[in-house]
Amino acid sequence: MSQQPWWRGAVIYQIYPRSFQDTNGDGVGDLPGIIDKLDYIASLGVDAIWISPFFKSPMADFGYDIADYRDVDPLFGNLADFDRLLAGAHQRGIKVMIDQVLSHTSVEHDWFKESREDKTNPKADWYVWADANEDGTPPNNWLSLFGGVAWRWEPRRCQYYLHNFLSSQPDLNFHNPEVQKATLDNVKFWLDKGVDGFRLDAINFCFHDKQLRDNPAKPKDKRVGRGFSPDNPYAFQYHWYNNTQPENLPFLEELRALVDQYPGATTLGEISSEDSLATMAEYTEGRRLHMGYSFELLTDDFTAAYIRGTVEGLEAKMTQGWPCWAISNHDVQRVVTRWGGAAPPAHMASMLTALVCSLRGSVCVYQGEELGLAEADVAFEDLQDPYGITFWPQFKGRDGCRTPMPWTGGEHGGFSTAKPWLPVPDDHRSKAVALQEGQHDSTLASFRTFMAWRKTQAALVLGEIRFLDCPEPVLAFVREHEGKQVLVAFNLSDAQVEVTLPIEGGLKPLSGHGLLEGLAEGKALRLPSYGSFFAELG
Template sequence: MNAQTSISSPSVLASDPDWWRGAVIYQIYPRSYQDSNGDGIGDLPGITSRLAYIASLGVDAIWISPFFTSPMKDYGYDVSDYCDVDPMFGTLADFDALVARAHELGLRVMIDLVLSHSSDQHPWFAESRQSRDNPKADWYVWADPQPDGTPPNNWLSIFGGSAWQWDPRREQYFLHNFLTTQPDLNFHCDAVQDALLDATRFWLERGVDGFRLDTINFYMHDKQLRSNPALPKEQRNATIAPSVNPYNHQEHLYSKNQPENLEFLARFRALLDQYPNKSAVGEVGDAQRGLEILGQYTAGETGVHMCYAFEFLAKDPLNAGRVAEVFAKVDDVAADGWACWAFSNHDVIRHVSRWALSDPALRLYTTMMMCLRGSVCIYQGEELGLPEADIAFEDLQDPYGVEFWPEFKGRDGCRTPMVWHSDNTYGGFSETRPWLPVSLEHAALAVREQEADPAALLHHYRHAIALRRAHAALSRGQHDKVQALGNVVQFSRTAEGEEIFCAFNIGGDTADVTLPAGAWEQLGAEQGSAAVPAAGGQVTLQPWQCCLARRV
């Protein structure tokens, strides 16, 4: 590991411990953002060169997916050194330069910490697997076989098959909730927690502003290694794993979501609180209890600041009834917590394809997202309306897709390179063949082409983000009950004496909404918001139109 180095840089960032509340966070998948050295793989200097563009969107922060040293069996989510940069992405000096430039531009930097598991090539695991009595023997989750030699219990891996892998050195199984090359760390071991907190401190000292915590509810396992019960077929869904994956057949009572996890999160939060203006967002991977866990992990001052579940990352169409249902559940189980919403990320089909959205629908969903209570993550290329890329099997890189092809094609379709302009084969991403092919369908949607078109979706995103930032009611305010009135999602947001009425017609027919009595003014004309009567009353919404109004 490299020596710890404190980094200070000029910054235009105001001191604000609550900056995360209502923030818009732009996710960067580093392999696919910008290649600076011509090897076909994106890197940290490439990201730095594009920070001005990101700042122009009006977002508050960036989240960079893993760039740590890794054998790349799961493309960085298998870490072999938590305190260094993989050479394909650059150096620690490149990271320091990125942080400094981001801060100059008013962007905070969040990085993706993968704490639940490491690579099997991490020195910790290399030592742990050597014997049952070495200093790191209990740093990973080891268990004896059952008398017939089969795994200790029925736990399954998200990537398919048993979550247990036999190791002949120790004549034991080790736990892997993901790939066999991603052994789970044993959080019941205090030394493991200490080591991971030391790694967290390393990046805090380098100036990061926060963390995205991968698979936050997978940290702890049941000490007794009890088998999970079966999940009734009618309760299964494909929110976390594709429908063809047997992982959906279990209720994961014991392999994750353990109550002791709150004790570790309290330690993690206490560390963050030693540094000003830091925050963390946790990824909650659970198909049945995601919002409940979100509420547990973000309530009070001892958990993480915010979490996101998968309700809006699901394949099922996001209609008005579903939006109201999700927020009713949030109000019930997470009223004291804080959600972070996303429609797309590096693990799911891009939402323009997943929900088969027309351009008007895509714009309405974008505006609605920026009006919801909670923080927001947007994924690179989302602001361009990029559809899911079609990747041929011979170009596939994702082991998840290889395992379940063709019923599930993996995650490569949302991970293809960012398109900056349309006048070369590689979209301005690289001067050489990229690690994944650039979709020809994406070229016409490239940044340079949309910058030149005032009506392009890119500008709609900028207007929607600017509207959110201009009104405390939209970014940090409370809301009344989120209602589904036919195809219309309707609610009001309030903060600092400001009240904003929000209605979104999620459908292809006109719909009428009624403003409360009083004096109102139109907001969001750039988002196509309907004109409003000054004294309140009925407003007719066209298909895929919103009504945003501020009480005056």
């Protein structure tokens, strides 16, 4: 495995810095807080960290609205803190990936402040500007993912500007070569600092249709959300023209050419399109992105058929690239709640971690998954997410998965000495790191045990994947690498199940993974509630 690029099969631990650890008592996490917890991160056995945006920002979308790509927001610290974080992580053998939000900036970015002044300034064409229709309405029917039209009137220019997200997040005009060059220069700044890779936010949104054609309507039965609420008007259209344009492909090749100048650096694209699996395959072909991930496993559908269909669908399309999977992140309901309901058993979290880490590809694990944290119920008066505030009460937004990490069972979960920016639920404090540390059967202990064991199983890290025909609720597949075949099976229900495995040859059960194990007698397999089974095929 040492001959493979580090990112192939890597487990990448996502850190949402606002909610990880606060060291200066302002109720918001910071970069020194991540530094303080590097030993903890190393103890998890993960290969890398991905740090969500910490750049200078007015925080309208909590850092995904960037005002300066090359500076740390004072809320999180400074560039010297980042340098210390990078050095400390590398000393512990942990790679560091950072978010890059390329498709849009904040309205507070100097580029936009200049661009909006008039139609003749040097940056007049750096954003997507368009004249109003004759009746004053926006130039087309494009919608913002956060609700409402995707155009905002700017009186200085007497034009509309495009914003696929918040109105305070204007879209850059990537059809302008100067924008592309400036963007790549910002990426180079962080490569020169020594980062090991980038998670590229909404990377398929960089280019728009030059003709500004209307998006066609989507039938009601097709309005299936992928990371957004299905009652959001955004789901009412096929988004054929406001993102995922063919001009994006040459830009990705330029980005890859830059990153390839820094040996070992990697790119992971977040992709949400009308056919995300096809776009992932296209974006990872040849010398484009190293990896891609989408929202296909971040939905409510928790069946063996859906998971198998999703993975097999990607396998069929992605013949050159490398997938990355995630079942939780900072944008969706936490997985034990989404897939396990109101009161899932503690060992379900361990099974879910093992499941996603056994699929072919790399994995993004969101902070708190190692503790088995459920979705927090955040009261309306405590909401911070503009998305949730807009769509309340049908959709409560993303705050429930963004509450601070519980380090202790004490006040504010040991996250801060001050009132945190979001409350720490009592249920989370009962699952705090300090309380789980001394328990050999805790979710945290199981996470560490499985991650250490997985590193010894090359088939799970790098192998090909082949699914087995098993009835619901059993998900079973074989990972194969250099002649060794490992059978993997999971029970996706809270009741014991028995299944006859469709295999040839014998089974040699593999232990040491720290999960609730099934029992095989010949080809008959008995799996307990949310149980797992690993065996070498003979």
